[in-house]
Amino acid sequence: MTPPDGGDPLNEKTEELRFEDLIDPLEWVATQNLIARGCKMAAHTFDRQGVNIVQASNYTDYVSLIQTTEEGQRICRQSLIEAANQADAIRGAVVYDCRCGLIKVSVPCYSGRYRICSVGGGQVLEKELALSMVRQLARSVSVNEKTLIEYAANVQIRERDDVQAIGNLLFDVANRLVAQAVANRQQQQQVEEMSRIQRQMQQLSTPISEVWPGILALPIVGQIDSNRARQIMQGVLDGITMFKAQIVIFDITGVPVVDSQIAGHLVRTVQAVGLKGAQCIFTGISTTIAQTLVTLGVDLISLQTAADLRAGIEKAFSFLGLRVIGRPSGGGQSLATNA
């Protein structure tokens, strides 16, 4: 499988995208372990700086000993980075001889055009290492010679072609996993975007305003189905809690038709507001809706109404014991005060 050469599929700065942003490290380690055990080789995943991103799998004692010192880590990292860059250049698996005398493979993993990480594997030999070479290596990285020789004898011997074949397989598997992770992330981003839009639409569809301390106004426009009715009820109850409202004015001027279902929703909303210790006033009821409500036999005794929003606010004021008086200085503005 060849990774796509296309642009950035995630609309993000992929140079800044980290491996952990895309893939669950624990799941990746599980897959890495399976591959390492199945191929009987070491495997590890590292970033562009040659630093392991997740726990390595099936490391040989030989390499583990070399990497116990700073110099050992340095030479390993140097090999890693060089090989990773070569692999990146050809966008494929590269088998190379590392500075420790082993054969390894480097496999780049891409998100679109960008290399997210590299997977390294191998740590095998084509033929037994010369003792002199191992001794020299032990001295240069400052590890115990005898132990390193013992560990070198345990490194398995594999054909270079085998290692290349495994590298090619690893390339395919790893990039499929990354592609899947990218697709999942895209989907998640889309879902989050849709949720955000839905939330915005919800807010727009039930705009609750506090027109006076203790008085909320809610203009309802359009059809009311079960979902919307639930949203309205939830929004109103939340509004009563937030604003400590005592009266909610529902202006249904924008509701074209009221049938038995909508009437039921309205009645349940009145009940819910009542259970919250507040009162409802309905305004903007058209003649058609008025006749419909009477015909449907809706309980009208519990329904407070007013002709329009202005009358509704006046009624709300009277419920709260407020009245509007003019300013004594004749400034033209009125204020509501306790009756």
Place this chain on the structure above:
Amino acid sequence: MPDKQPAVPLLYLRNCLLGFVHWVPYDSWAQRIIQDVLAAVVSRRPQAVILDFSMIPLVDSFLSRMVIELHWAVRLLGSQLIIAGLPNEVIMVMVELGVHTFSITTARDVDMALQSLV
């Protein structure tokens, strides 16, 4: 000993009885709540009994019957019952299930209930 513990903790405050209903695990517990409240009404003669339901997860038809029964009993004893703090989710379920408490006085919270008595 457990039988002597009240089913609902009651606090006498400014001529009101304040009670916090946390849960009603079974029907006999609801009966104990009624008995405890009525005993307190008789002994303290408050102007009102405010029961806070803000911690209750669900009000079913049985619980609402209990509330209505308590409302009338408290009224006969010369006081009034106010149910305060019903959570929004509980209200929505009650309304959907058709559980009505028409004659009961309700308040958004205990503060509002106390203010209504002033």
